Amino acid sequence: MTTSADNASPDFLQDLSAAVDAYSPRRKYLIGVSGGRDSMALLHGLRALGFRHLVVCHLDHGLRGAASRADARLVEKAAKKLGYRFLGESCQADLEAKSRGLSLEAAARQMRHEFLARCSRSEQCHDVFLAHHADDQIETVFLNLLRGTGTAGLGGMRSQTPLRVGKAEFILHRPMLGIRRESISGYITSCRIPFREDASNQDTRHTRNRIRRDALPHLRKLFSANIDEAILRTSIILQDEEAWMQTLVPAPAESLACEELRAMPKALRRRLILRWLREQNVPEPGFAEIERVLGLLDIEGPAKVNLPGGWHARRRNKVVFLERPQ
Amino acid sequence: MTTSADNASPDFLQDLSAAVDAYSPRRKYLIGVSGGRDSMALLHGLRALGFRHLVVCHLDHGLRGAASRADARLVEKAAKKLGYRFLGESCQADLEAKSRGLSLEAAARQMRHEFLARCSRSEQCHDVFLAHHADDQIETVFLNLLRGTGTAGLGGMRSQTPLRVGKAEFILHRPMLGIRRESISGYITSCRIPFREDASNQDTRHTRNRIRRDALPHLRKLFSANIDEAILRTSIILQDEEAWMQTLVPAPAESLACEELRAMPKALRRRLILRWLREQNVPEPGFAEIERVLGLLDIEGPAKVNLPGGWHARRRNKVVFLERPQ
Incomplete structure (x- = not known):
């Protein structure tokens, strides 16, 4: 089968082709498709590059009524036209968010992963192929700077993220992380690929939309359009440094010897304590919690500090250990 | 001697006192004082904390005519009143910038360091005590994100920077890096400390002023005032990680064995190449230069790449080496 995508927008297809160089087009892959511009471009682009065995996965979050259902129909139709199998489900992300006690954004992501x-x-x-692209990455890095999430956050999304959900293990692949939104739009336009605008992308109650629609354009005007390249470069450098540093953190024992910790560089100490808190399932440990545990190394400081979820960390006999909530 | 500073603004003095805890007030220190709000607060604050032997250093950059000279007079007068020795010089930073082929900002900094x-x-x-504070730090980190300078840049200014200028070696100390501008202003006001506004701080032709006066206020309104804390937290984490990673980079030989480089994590490879280029005095190596050298490891890639200042890097017999400009 030949689509109009085969003959147009060489830039986008060239970049995508380079990005999926290591992936065999003969193998089977899942692809998450919302029906928006980005995922429809990825779907058609992979088709044009000869990927034969895609399974198109679409979750209707049930948040925009008839518009949501129309998205699902568009994706199903496109899958059929391109000769791919379609897997669709629908849910009520807003109700789930309440019952899970999560933000809508977090609940929706969790449900997509479960799907x-x-x-x-x-x-x-x-x-699983996902359509996150360079401009999404820039927004993510910028958002994480404003959240103060450290090196891992400033590295942004990885081109490959292994996930484990229940018993299922799979890898999210993001081949478009190096491709700019403009190039994707050019491909969509020149190949007349149908897609649907998600009206919630305009909603400035969402932090990410404020970054996309206000903060970044304002900064480009104030400084230069090169800030995008600079932020992308930052994400590449920091992602590699994060990966390297992760390999250097030893597996923590159940309790930590103060003297050993004190002998470590501060950055390693922080990373070891983070790993220790995570492995013992202390909920959502962050900078403040790490600093509190570090405070225990100071023998004149407190010998016990509070942690989230009713946990405590305590120093006794030159050792720091955790106490579970009762 | 008692100044009005002894009895007021406990917050600022408490924070400053904690920050200079490791410094003996009986020793001699230089202090860089421009006559602006921040350095005048630091000068008076250290006096209030009992620092007896400060030597007040002021360089008149000769950029604002009579206003520059009035700054110098104010600083000299304050030094005299507080019982400190005063060292003043004047220069023409704009002419020097031209003759050195540097931006005005870079030339002025170089001349301050020489002074x-x-x-x-x-x-x-x-x-040498300097008056850089938390808001300067936030601006620096933000500026470096927009420049794409990686971990070292995102760590911002260090609380101690060793410098070597010609044969002189000295350390810049920045005790106010954790103190917010607001606290400094409160101290200046409540103690009625005289200072002079630098009109060039309003000039939005300077990138830093655009960050201070436009970008950051805009982002605070768009998101929250917590972004300042988040950026400061980022700088603390990344500064410590930078220091740790620096200790892990081995001293490079004059030429680099491709196989050894290939076996290293990418982040370490980048850092080793950066150190190698710097130690061989290749001018201002950055991300692009490092990536070009890394490209030599790809045996199907080019065997020679251009570097700044007429330098080249070349691969031959599985080794990468530098060729000086002729």
Whole structure:
């Protein structure tokens, strides 16, 4: 089958082709498609590059009524036209967010991952393509600077993220992380690929939309359009440094010897304590919690500090250990 | 001697006192004082904390005519009143910038460092207090994100920076890096400390002023005032990680074995190449230069790449080496 995508927008297809160089087009992959511009471009782009065995996965979050259902129909239709199998489900992300006690954004992401886990198991396929692109990455890095999330956050999204959801294990692949939104739009336009605008992308109650629609354009005007390249470069450098540093953090024992900790560089100490808190399942440890535990190393400081979820860390006999909530 | 500063603004003095806890007030220190709000607060604050032997250093950059000279007079008068020795010089930073082929900002900084080097040698004193504070730090980190300078840049200014200028070696100390501008202003007001506004701080042709006066206020309104704390937290984490990673980079030989480089994590490879280029005095190596050298490891890639200042890097017999400009 030939689509109009085969002959147009060489830039986008060239960049995408380079990005999926290591992926065999003959293998089977899942692909998450919302029906928006980015995922429709990825879907058609991979088709044009000869990927034969995509399984198109679409979760209707049930947040925009008839518009949501129309998205699902568009994606199903596109899958059929391109010769791909379609897996669709619908949910009520807003109700789930309440019952899970999560923000809508967090609940929706969790549900997408659970949906992909089901797709992964039923299809026996562990590789999922997602359409996050360079401008998404820039927004993510910028957002994480404003949240103060450290090196891991400033590295942004990875081109490959292994996930484990229940018993399912799969990998999210993001081949468009190096491709700018403009190039994607050019491809969509020149190949006349149908897509649907998500009206919630305009909603400035969402932090990410304020970054996309206000903060970044304002900064480009104030400084230069090169800030995008600079932020992308930052994400590349920091992602590699994060990966390297992760390999240097030893597996922590159940309790930590103060003297050993004190002998470590401060950055390693912080990373070891973070790993220790995570491995013992202290909920959402962050900078403040790490600093509190570090405070225990100071023998004149407190010998016990509070942690989230009713946990405590305590120093006794030159050792720091955790106490579970009762 | 007692100044009005002794009895007011406990917050500022408490924070400053904690920050200079490791410094003996009986020792001699140089202090860079421009006559602006921040350095005048630091000068009076250190006096209030009992620092007896400060030597007040002021360089008139000759950029604002009579206003520059009035700054110098104010600083000299304050030094005299507080019982400190005063060292003043004047220069023409704009003419020097031209003759050195540098931006005005870079030339002015270079000249300040040279001036401090002369003060350090004549006073036999190797410790210089500077008045950079938390809001300067936030601006620096933000500016460096927009420049894409990586971890070192995102860590911002260090609380101690060792410098070598010619034969002089001295350390810049920044005790106010954790103190917010607001607290400094409160101290200045409540103690009625005289200072002079630098009109060039309003000039939005300077990138830093655009960050201070436009970008950051805009982002605070768009998101929250917590972004300042988040950026400061980022700088603390990244500064410590930068220091740690620096200790892990081995001293490079004159030429680099491709196989050894290939076996290293990418982040370490980048840092080793940066150190190698710097130690061989290749001018201003950055991300692009490092990536070009890394490209030599790809045996199908080019065997020679251009570097700044007429330098080249070349691969031959599985080794990468530099060729000086002829």
